[in-house]
Amino acid sequence: MTSYQFPEGFLWGAATASYQIEGAAEAGGRKPSVWDTFSATPGRVLNGDTGAVACEHYYRYEDDVQLMVQLGIKHYRFSIAWPRIIPDGRGAVNEEGVDFYKRLVDCLLAHGITPHATLFHWDSPQALEDLYGSWQSREMAFDYADYVTAVVSRLGDRIQHWMTINEIMCFTHLGYAVGKEPPHAPGTQVNSLKQIWQTSHHALLAHGLGCKAIRAVSPVPCLIALVDNISVTVPINESPRHIEAAKQAFHTCGQNGGIIFPVLTGAYSPALIEQLGSHAPDIREGDLETIHQPLDCLGLNIYTGTYVRAADNKVGYEFLDLPQGYPRMHMPWLNIVPESIYWGIRHVSETLGCEDLPILITESGCAAQDELNVNGEVIDTDRIMYLRQHLKAAHRAVSEGYPLKGYFVWSLMDNFEWAWGYDRRFGITYIDYETQKRIPKASFDWYRECIRSDRVV
């Protein structure tokens, strides 16, 4: 029998992102991001929701830090909004925007909470979209690096855990699509698959240049990570044949071969390049060296996975469709595959030549159909079930010796869920959007108990 006890020092946290919680879209010198423009365009976001107000975290951050204290987390992952720091995308720094993050971080530190700052979580300055089509242009990578320099030179005395970019696939491949309405900002239809891969290549370059910028200006030693949403392939059963098949599938999949491979190995996966043929991005000399920067840590966002089995076909594996009625949480893609936490960590660690690279689960969580009951509580036993199973899979990774160092639940509170607006709730704290009242859900109390006892309860 296992008690699911985590080793001492296992890092427990919660995560959020700027555009999803801050609101105050026009306050303190901030100018629009592509998500302001996109969400203000009719038909783009469910119910016409926008992030203009969101959770008013910009004004209520002290209350939110109190929530963290109540929860008992010692680590908080949030993101910094480029359009607050450099409202025009390039050029003048808006010190008022910087001051907001100084206040937030000082408040965290005063309560013994370590800040983990993501430098980019999808809110590109609209000005750069207007100027050169943001990620469609190589210039974006260089403007990003200048923005990083501005942030780290001002906040590097307070923040030592930096995450360059969140989920490159999402804001590139979901923000630009060939011949269909892209679900994410900027929502631009490009002409070819090659152009889409070019946007993610530019984002990879931004990551690499960002790493260099952080190391160049950080006033004290710091830790740098990339946050990626790998596509997790789970063997249908844990026999060597099927494990091998899952590994092969992990390598071939574009979501992995095109992001985490170049970052960790210095090359796109050969299987992907072959598959893309003439659709592969243009890669200039030196790009791959820039992209392949030494990292101190890797952040993985894992919500679900795909089952794979060995097959007698050309590639030796096949992805399995899920049956009708397979259990899922409150998003079309959120199939419940808890082993994905374990297999995601194991595939990365074993196959990408980075056995010793510390890994953090930087997001894990789910949307549920939360409702206040007559007593004004949210009893989200479905979320507790989901989180409990995922934490058990995380525990398995730790107990088998994989370098998993911590876990951040997504999310500290309900927030603006991109194209789904406020219709989908991922928080362990319920937000009443009429009153902005924060109401900890049953999962909040459950997670607090895990943190208090360092184990899955």
Ligand code: PNW
């Ligand atoms: C992440 N998928 O996005 C983001 O980092 C968060 O901002 C977001 O709120 C959260 O997950 C919940 O959606 C994802 O299709 C988007 O598998 C899509 C997927 C996964 C994560």
